[in-house]
Amino acid sequence: MDDPLYEFILPDVSSRRQALIHFFQSYLTLLYPYSDVFASSERMEAVALVFYSDRFKDTLSSRLLYQWRVAKAIGRGLPICRPSDYRATGAGFGS
Numbered sequence: 664m665d666d667p668l669y670e671f672i673l674p675d676v677s678s679r680r681q682a683l684i685h686f687f688q689s690y691l692t693l694l695y696p697y698s699d700v701f702a703s704s705e706r707m708e709a710v711a712l713v714f715y716s717d718r719f720k721d722t723l724s725s726r727l728l729y730q731w732r733v734a735k736a737i738g739r740g741l742p743i744c745r746p747s748d749y750r751a752t753g754a755g756f757g758s
Contacts, residue, residue, distance in 0.1 A: 664680055669683060681743055685743060689736035691712065693732050693733065693736060697714055697715055697718040698713055698714045699715070
């Protein structure tokens with residue numbers, strides 16, 4: 664939650680936790696069928712997800728299912744999203 668990257672892209676502390684929980688839950692839900700998940704202990708101080716591309720069946724139905732899951736994750740995240748003004752941070756194009 665206090666990672667400098669997350670602080671930069673999610674400057675509002677009050678919504679950062681909710682956004683990160685949603686992001687990581689969606690990420691795990693999307694990639695879990697094709698991955699192994701490892702934790703440092705039962706307290707889960709650190710977690711690693713190892714993605715195996717050979718577990719992803721490259722068929723039309725698999726690709727459509729994956730795209731549907733991505734669309735659902737984005738749709739569920741829309742309520743916690745808010746527009747950003749990149750010009751205000753100096754991170755826009757041409758800066």
